[in-house]
Amino acid sequence: MAGKTLYDKLWDDHLVKQRDDGSALIYIDRHLLHEVTSPQAFEGLRLAGRKPWRLDANLATPDHNVPTTDRERGIEGISDPVSRIQVQTLDNNCDEFGILEFKIKDQRQGIVHVIGPEQGATLPGMTIVCGDSHTSTHGAFGTLAHGIGTSEVEHVLATQCLVQQKMKNMLVQVNGKLSPGITGKDIVLAVIGRIGTAGGNGHAIEFGGEAIRDLSMEARMTICNMSIEAGARVGMVAVDDTTIEYVNGRPFAPKGEQWDQAVEYWRSLHSDPDAVFDKVVEFEAEDIKPQVTWGTSPEMVTGVTGMVPDPSQEPDPIKREGIERALKYMGLAPNTPISQIKLDRIFIGSCTNSRIEDLRLAAAMVKGKTVSPTLKQAMVVPGSGLVKIQAEQEGLDKIFLEAGLEWRDPGCSMCLAMNADKLGQGEHCASTSNRNFEGRQGFGGRTHLVSPAMAAAAAIAGHFTDISEMNH
């Protein structure tokens, strides 16, 4: 019998009941909540007279709607009354049901996918769900983590389980060593560019290979975060020393004897050498260049030295129409060099790229330099209150401010523009976020997804530059 994949092991360890109809009840260890996708779930519990099954499995924080300025005023500082009600509703629901919440003024508040790992609330071997598709982030720790809808948020609250069908296994193998300046973001964008935005549909992706093993936890999180942009709800990396060192000493992590017991189990969280994957895709790390998206889907991506494609060269009629539509929305002509796209704003932040390593990479790029006068704005939004504090202890805030970038308070911010941070119509933004969909960062806004180092370099140059050609 063939060995098990990491996904098989996590599935088997959480299987409560296999039903005759092919569905399965899967136990959920950690449930993360935020203000946007939870109010209707709590309301559902109330209407049915149900209580949360297990309070200590839940952790909540407001992130999507929170402003990135004026935070000392707490909820009162949210200018949009509709947003304010939503954040207040999360507070009220967590208070009423007894769920631990890092409220808006708590220094532990932040983007839900940043605070889970930061607190050690994300631990290897867990099943983790949240009403947010970027829950795949947590798979970097060898967890089975994925986004769910609001009905399932209610289901997990009420039963501590989800009804699931087992997915297929897919391995994305990145061989060899990355070139200088290439990051997790470039890897995952290159993967999406190759397999497409539906390439991982129905699959749990495991990222492996030497280039992945060499990465920090932050970079692994960036990659797993965007597995959903390749269509896979689940992205995972096997547990190794890097994982265990990152988790050690965090507030929710086990201690003493339980730590030793946990580590022994965590060491088993990798695919067996003879495990069989339904699909395998291989990449050579040295081929990966700094990536920039030019269109309105994350698969519309190319290297920074490349050009906007010419739709007339695309044989597939559906894809051709997609390219034509994207170029019209983006206001770009075919064959425009990526380096000649005019930028208006820079956004460094989001659950993809707002952790301390991301901010360090961006700061190194702008240190002692000045933001291009052709830009309207360049902003840095740390992923959590604790990331912000750490960055300030390292003096990163001063580097950004002296270069002319704005240093904001933590939240999802311009990644999806539910708060006041958004693009104007027609504006081009170099963004470290995860989606370049039409209108995502603001009505009529035009997003180019890049790594933090690429965004920071673009802030200085006013356009995209090939950072792999710079001195390191």
Added chain:
Amino acid sequence: MKALQQHKGIVAPLDRSNVDTDMIIPKQFLKSIKRSGFGPNLFDELRYLDEGKPDQDSSQRPVNPDFMLNQERYRNASVLLARRNFGCGSSREHAPWALEDFGFRVIVAPSFADIFYNNCFKNGVLPVVLDEKIVDQLFAEAEANEGYELAIDLEANTVTTPSGESFTFAVDDFRRECLLKGLDDIGVTLEDAGVIKSFEDKRRVTAPWLFDAGA
């Protein structure tokens, strides 16, 4: 949840691939704490020429005459015909809420994004996967014939065209059963409360660090 056994309705063809849930319902409408009332803002950025805001009277807004749902012939559509990878991106359940609130009960496409597909079933909306060639044919027929209707039978797993041509589709048993009967799946799961409890008790022993941890 509304049950669905058979449905027959006018087909609205949305001819673009990779329609994401941001496009189905933009973020500003996600600030609502209710699960109804999203219909007027379904496909907001395609449907209207201005920027939509929550709590606005959409009947007063300038509409995009080129967008399919603004054409009289599709106004009462209840079957959405779509292209590859429909519903990709964000997990927002507001997307099926908006589709359902507008009046769509069935979506036919060559493929769906996983989370969206699952969310539909929780809201009485049936996503039907048909081969791309068949979807191409349905697009051609729906665009050529005003009032074009499809009949969907979830008991027989079939989609039938006005000419009587019938195509079968696959749905897994659990989702099908819940939708046919309009079941509350939390109630179904809680029938196994004892099994869950004993699994959890074992887990407390084998992985005690997962319980009562805290800052």
